[in-house]
Amino acid sequence: MATTPEHDERVANMKFFSVYPHYVSKVEKKGRTKEELHQVIEWLTGFNESDLQKLIDEKVTFATFFERAKLHPNASLIKGVVCGYRIEEIETPLTKQCRYLDKLIEELARGRKMEKILRKA
Known part of the structure; x- marks a missing residue:
């Protein structure tokens, strides 16, 4: 399933x-911690807690967020369906990176x- 240019731009x-507060809320509702969320985000992007706070304070877009990130070399091992899209089939790099993050957070919230x-x- 391909994403549309409009979807990618959005x-x-x-x-x-x-979006970050929703991530925190999602994992905490399921009994996980903000620290675990930060561990997952740091694994994927290389951003530690203070880096995240700076990005939040700057009110960056996801485009800027992932431009500054150093994606983990094993990120391509993240597979499956999230938000109705099979991650492996997403062609737009930024959209794929956002779905990587969504998938990791979903797995954390599900207790993996x-x-x-x-x-x-």
Whole structure:
């Protein structure tokens, strides 16, 4: 399933600071912690807690967020369906990166073990 240019543009222009509280809420409702969320985000992007806070304070878009990120070399091991899209079939790099993050957060909220979420080769 291919994404549309409009969808990709909408994803690129979303503000990270406006979505981040939803990530926190989603994992905490399921008994996981903000620290675990930060561990997952750091694994994928290389951003530590202070980096995240700076990005939130700057009100960056997801385009800027992922431009600054150093994606983990094993990120391509993240597979499956999230938000109605099969991650492996998404062609737009930014949209794929956003779905990687969504998938990791979904797995965290569903109680998957951290060693499985943080893919190893």
